[in-house]
Amino acid sequence: MELARQFIESVPSLAGAGALAFRGVGGVATLGQSVTRWGMSFAFLAEAAASHSPKHPAIIDDMGQMSYLELRDGARALARGLQARGVRAGHNVGVLARNSRVSPLALIACAYLGASPLIMNPYSSGNQVSAILRQYKGMALVADAEYVGEIENLEGIQVILGYNPEPESLPENVSRYPGIMEVIATTDPNIPLPFRPTQHPTIIMSSGTTGTPKGVVRGVPKTPQVLGAVLPKVPWRLGGTIQLSASLFHAWGWLNLNISLLTKSTMVLRRNFDPVQAVSDCIEYRINGVVSAAVFLRDFIAELEQAENADPKVAPKVGPMEFIVSSGNAIPPSLVRTLNARFGPVVCNFYGSTEHGPIAVASGAELAEDPDRAGTVATGVRTIILDEDLNEVPAGQVGEIYSANSESMHGYLSEKDQVRSYRGMLATGDLGFFDEQGYLHVRGRADDMVIKGGENVYPRELEEFLVKQEGIADVFVKGVQNDIIADLNCYVVRDDTEAGRSLDNEAVRQLAADNLAWQNVPDHIVWCDHLPRNDAGKVVPRELPQIKQS
Structure with missing residues (x-):
């Protein structure tokens, strides 16, 4: 009953974003069959998008462009390639890549098999990556070529190279591995994929600075409630063109990859953020939505202002924007005002974390009214503010933020890693308060982070x-x-x-x-x-x- 209620509550915002779009009776049947077979996983999202918008561009990246049909077929082929290399449901598959088609292909392929992706941060040292793969028994690794040579002791792990612009210059210990597009092109298409694989959690390696980063276990959603929490505040629409600067190896990027697939949007992905490239992409691809972080948005608007001052013809070519949504670092009020002055009241804020999922979201109108807001508590989320003695504090008083929802982590992968909790809610480590209108404001860290x-x-x-x-x-x-x-x-x-x-x-x-x-x-x-x-x-x-x- 609770799952049904959550789904029903999510329907209006999902429909408004085009997430429930289908083409005719056949489209309804495909949607039903896909969700029955793969649940609310990346495999279901890829199948639904390819059925509805097969020729629509799914990804524009440093490797070129691919349609939703090409994305789905490529992920199926990669899944067969992983299966031929011994990967089965419940196995862990490392994913180590900057923003490109590599991560979506790998994540969707894992869903076809019921494997658990171990999403790792490319900024981790080779020793950290090696420790993760050994500690969590990685069966395979899909990694951009530049990182593979830094990882010691890959014996017994099936390696597939991701982004690899100069294969002829690779050292011998890296060049012996096949590339992702080679695996897709050469794997036997007759290898049967499992019919209804048990979906296992995604593991996102939370930022680690010494030893091994913490593995945050995130289950496969049973309902689209988490998306229903975001979509009423951030106006995604069917078939948009989105500049996705948020890193796909973080929970923020991972969430928006889900939404992009659900809304059949075109994702513009760049391995490294470059404000000049970002402005150029806005012009060339008529981008109408931006998913980013404050540090990137600051550089983007500075470059855009410089370009517009140098050439007035640039201005009409950038925008209009449906939304610009920021997460990660708190976005400074001055930056909100600068962006809104250029694009209108479209800057939104998402407050959450790898461990917690969504906590609060602010719409463009809400942030324009008060740029200090983190937002209102998202649908299905419990959030309270506690003092040092774990007493709930009144509106206006600062305390530590505790939160829980269906998308909160199941726990850390290692039993050695612990998290503080109170009555089922996890400590965020952030200080904040609720104002009299019910908006959450974040005031900084409760610890030295x-x-x-x-x-x-x-x-x-x-x-x-x-x-x-x-x-x-x-x-x-x-x-x-x-x-x-x-x-x-x-x-x-x-x-x-x-x-x-x-x-x-x-x-x-x-x-x-x-x-x-x-x-x-x-x-x-x-x-x-x-x-x-x-x-x-x-x-x-x-x-x-x-x-x-x-």
Whole structure:
């Protein structure tokens, strides 16, 4: 009954976005057969989109363009290729790729088999990727070629290369693996796919800075309720053209990949965000929706303003936009106003996380009225604000945000990773409050975490790594969250050894880069004779040298 209620509540917004569109009686039958066979998985979404809009462009990326029919057929062929390599329902398949067709093809292929995709961050070090694959028993790996050579010990893992623009220049230990388009083109089309595979969870590796990142387990939705939470506030429409700058290896990008397929939209995907390319794509493909993050939107609007000032003919070629939706870093009110001044009140906000799924969403009109809003609590979501004693606080009072919904994670993949909870709701780690109108406002982190380039960074983890290194006697790392970009300030005391005397800024950064994720490389390094500590042994930050931030 509850699932039926959730579906019924979602119908109006789904219909408005074209998600329930079908072509004739045959289209209804295909829709029913697909959802019966594959549930609300990526396989169902690909089948439904190919049935409704076979020739409509699905993806425009650095590899070219492909239609929805080509996407579906390619994913089927890749699934057969994985199956021929031993992948079965319940097996884990690593996916390590920047934004391109590679991730959608791999995720849809996994759904055809009932395999669990292990979505990994390309910024992870080779050691981290290797540890993930070993710890979680990865059967196969679909990875952009540039990352494969950095991963040690791939023995026993079936590797398929993703984006690979220069195959002739690959080292021998990488070139021996087949490319994704080669697998699609050469796999026997008569290999039968499982009829009704049990759908297993998607595992998104949450930002990790030391050791192995945490695997967040997300189940296959039983209803489209989560989409019904977004679509009333963010006006997706059937067959739109969407600039999807949000990283597909994050939950935010993963969610919008779902919505893009559901609405049969064209996704413009670029492996690396380039504001010049972003403006050019808006002109060439008549983009009418943008899914991004504040740091990208800031650079995009700056480039657009520069281009329009240089050539007035540019202005009428960019837009109109149905929506520009931001998530990840909180979008500064000044940026909301700048974007709205150019495109109208179309800037929306999504507040959620890999662990929680959606928490609050603000429409263009709501954000234009008050750019400080995170939004109203999404349909089917429970959210409360608690003080340090776990008492619920009244409107206007700041406390820690706790939340739960059907899309909250099932848990971390490793039992060693724990999460704080209260009456079934998970702690977000964010501070915030509800105003008298019921809008959620976010005020920062409850702990020392900062967000750097869209990635969660805990300064203490870099600190604990560096203090173990030869030549370092003491270290303190402080995260400074600026308007959009965070800095890591690293205060280092050398020991009186040859190793200590040989250390310099570059050496410390290289240590971090070789062993940790990119976002944990310090931005500023200050060499100190000693660290100011109080009687309890804690560093006194106010007594540290001041650093000019980025």
